[in-house]
Amino acid sequence: xxxxxxxxxxxRRRTFAVISHPDAGKSTLTEALALHARALTSAxxxxxxxxxxxxxxxxxxxxxxxxxxxTSAVLQFDHRDRVLNLLDTPGHADFSEDTYRVLxxxxxxxxxxxxxxxxxxxxxxxxxxxxxxxxxxxTFVNKWDRPGREALELLDEIESEFKLKPTPVTWPVGIAGxxxxxxxxxxxxxxxxxxRTPGGAKEAVEETLTAEQAAVAAGPEWEQAxxxxxxxxxxxxxxxxxxxxAGNSTPVFFGAAVSNIGVRLxxxxxVDLAPAPAPRPLLGGGERPxxxxxxxxxxKVQANMxxxxxxxxxxxxxxxxxxxxxxxxxxxxxxxxxxxxxAHSVFGQDRSSVETAYPGDVVGLVNANALRVGDTLYTxxxxxxxxxxxxxxxxxxxxxxxxxxxxxxxxxxxxxLDEEGVVQVLASDRRGEQSPVLAAVGPMQFDVVAHRMENExxxxxxxxxxxxxxxxxxxxxxxxxxxxxxxxxGEALTRTRDGSWLALFPSxxxxxxxxxxxxxxxxxxxxxxxE
Ligand code: GDP
Numbered sequence: 132x133x134x135x136x137x138x139x140x141x142x143r144r145r146t147f148a149v150i151s152h153p154d155a156g157k158s159t160l161t162e163a164l165a166l167h168a169r170a171l172t173s174a175x176x177x178x179x180x181x182x183x184x185x186x187x188x189x190x191x192x193x194x195x196x197x198x199x200x201x202t203s204a205v206l207q208f209d210h211r212d213r214v215l216n217l218l219d220t221p222g223h224a225d226f227s228e229d230t231y232r233v234l235x236x237x238x239x240x241x242x243x244x245x246x247x248x249x250x251x252x253x254x255x256x257x258x259x260x261x262x263x264x265x266x267x268x269x270t271f272v273n274k275w276d277r278p279g280r281e282a283l284e285l286l287d288e289i290e291s292e293f294k295l296k297p298t299p300v301t302w303p304v305g306i307a308g309x310x311x312x313x314x315x316x317x318x319x320x321x322x323x324x325x326x327r328t329p330g331g332a333k334e335a336v337e338e339t340l341t342a343e344q345a346a347v348a349a350g351p352e353w354e355q356a357x358x359x360x361x362x363x364x365x366x367x368x369x370x371x372x373x374x375x376x377a378g379n380s381t382p383v384f385f386g387a388a389v390s391n392i393g394v395r396l397x398x399x400x401x402v403d404l405a406p407a408p409a410p411r412p413l414l415g416g417g418e419r420p421x422x423x424x425x426x427x428x429x430x431k432v433q434a435n436m437x438x439x440x441x442x443x444x445x446x447x448x449x450x451x452x453x454x455x456x457x458x459x460x461x462x463x464x465x466x467x468x469x470x471x472x473x474a475h476s477v478f479g480q481d482r483s484s485v486e487t488a489y490p491g492d493v494v495g496l497v498n499a500n501a502l503r504v505g506d507t508l509y510t511x512x513x514x515x516x517x518x519x520x521x522x523x524x525x526x527x528x529x530x531x532x533x534x535x536x537x538x539x540x541x542x543x544x545x546x547x548l549d550e551e552g553v554v555q556v557l558a559s560d561r562r563g564e565q566s567p568v569l570a571a572v573g574p575m576q577f578d579v580v581a582h583r584m585e586n587e588x589x590x591x592x593x594x595x596x597x598x599x600x601x602x603x604x605x606x607x608x609x610x611x612x613x614x615x616x617x618x619x620x621g622e623a624l625t626r627t628r629d630g631s632w633l634a635l636f637p638s639x640x641x642x643x644x645x646x647x648x649x650x651x652x653x654x655x656x657x658x659x660x661x662e
Contacts, residue, residue: 137453137489138422141408144491145401146216146448148233150261151243152251156273160243160388161206161217167394168208168215205446205493213402216491220257227256228522228552228572229431232504234264235519236430236448238491239405241397242270242381246279246307249288258293261378268381269404270297271397276387279307283359286368286383296380298370299363301396303385304349304356311349312340313385313393316370319360321345322353325392335390376406408490411450414515421490424511425452425460429502430519432551434587443551445499447508450516454488463507463515473497504552524555524570527597527635528577531566537590538565544588545569549628554580557625557633568625569594570602570633599623599635601642606632609652613645 151157206217218237220230234240240261244254261268272285286297304322305311312324322345325335345353363369374380382404386393410418411426419426427447434443447454459468473496488494496502505519532541545567549556554576557568571577577594585591605613605624610632613624623635634653636642646653 141490146491147239150257152253155245299383423451426509426514429506444495445502460508528594533591540590601636603653612649
């Protein structure tokens with residue numbers, strides 16, 4: 132394999148993420164996909180989440196307690212002759228910056244919608260991120276085994292709210308809650324019927340009925356579905372690969388992840404429709420072909436995933452060439468070499484050494500203290516991928532060690548969480564090193580900080596919320612202007628780890644007032660997470 136042509140191997144890779152509002156069924160679907168593809172050899176590989184089965188990608192105590200995904204894992208499995216890499220995204224809005232980073236590392240997203248709820252707040256935000264990043268979206272309408280909304284109405288909602296043309300690839304026969312089966316739109320003369328085996332196997336069994344058999348088995352519903360399909364064809368709601376890849380349309384699938392209904396068709400869609408790894412744009416123009424020398428993007432850094440090892444893992448998406456464990460790569464930010472002696476594939480809590488990885492794959496580099504989120508690694512010709520945008524923080528708090536005797540651990544912990552991107556740490560000219568300002572996109576990030584400081588660094592802290600909600604980047608001139616007007620507008624001046632200035636304001640209104648007074652002082656370089 133080592134000498135395999137990276138372009139040929141990459142063509143077999145599908146790297147994607149599932150995005151959804153919490154509770155739409157992301158964990159259930161992830162599990163169903165992986166089980167379907169036989170990645171999990173037994174249910175024993177799956178462990179608990181809040182008292183019920185969860186996917187192997189939930190590993191932090193806190194995630195389990197809260198039933199949310201704080202950290203991301205990667206599942207790799209085969210389907211047909213393809214290798215699928217499924218990257219987990221945190222479900223909660225407070226971790227949208229992490230989600231953004233994960234979406235920078237995938238080639239496609241599956242947008243999961245609850246049939247009864249339709250588009251929800253977090254679906255909207257995550258979809259915006261996909262659109263912003265140009266990630267094509269496949270839609271899966273889940274929970275069709277329960278009463279819910281009408282299929283056509285859900286399509287209308289996608290079209291009007293997302294300006295995205297829905298093109299069903301499967302269509303439900305029977306309303307939500309009374310599913311008689313699915314039609315594969317490409318083969319409208321057959322009904323795929325799902326029946327549960329007596330004795331209670333969880334997964335429904337799929338069988339194919341002819342049109343005649345379907346008319347007998349599901350008379351009126353079959354007729355109605357046939358009419359709806361006719362209508363969809365007439366209105367041109369038909370999958371078009373180019374449109375989909377350009378982000379103008381989304382192929383839509385229906386099913387019920389919990390009973391494995393429609394999951395195979397979704398997996399087939401990931402294989403057949405989702406794009407393979409493509410050349411990646413470089414900073415300053417041009418792109419890195421898939422078969423160039425190795426390059427990779429660090430999209431996540433996570434410390435202490437394994438209590439026994441106490442190390443730091445950098446998750447790297449391979450973008451071009453072949454990754455081989457032990458190779459020395461260059462970190463574009465510094466031009467310094469980085470040895471990849473300890474490379475792992477990361478699957479939930481389990482690790483196994485990875486020897487070789489290809490474009491689309493994710494490797495975990497252990498002992499990666501020198502690496503940061505957004506880093507480009509490469510061999511051969513220099514590669515620099517565009518930096519990850521920083522989200523504008525909206526929540527601020529001063530952190531202080533609860534126990535002054537543990538100041539050293541406090542400083543070390545805070546610095547590490549800053550480097551991992553768990554929270555942004557700001558130095559203030561008016562506050563010392565023992566009381567940095569923490570800045571977050573969502574307040575739950577503070578909970579993660581408090582939890583990890585206490586449990587990993589044995590340095591419990593106190594957090595005092597600050598009354599700021601707006602951060603704007605500024606420069607030296609802006610900093611001087613801010614110093615002049617500090618008393619007038621009540622703002623504060625802080626510096627990030629890389630030395631840039633951030634001005635904090637209590638409200639947008641105060642930021643605008645300052646801007647009117649000093650029109651050149653503020654620089655717009657942050658992405659707003661909550662527009
Ligand atoms: P997540 O928060 O998006 O990861 O959602 P979960 O996978 O934890 O699912 C939330 C709840 O919805 C759980 O109680 C699941 O059992 C349930 N659920 C998931 N998929 C389905 C489905 O297809 N049908 C039904 N009826 N319930 C489902």
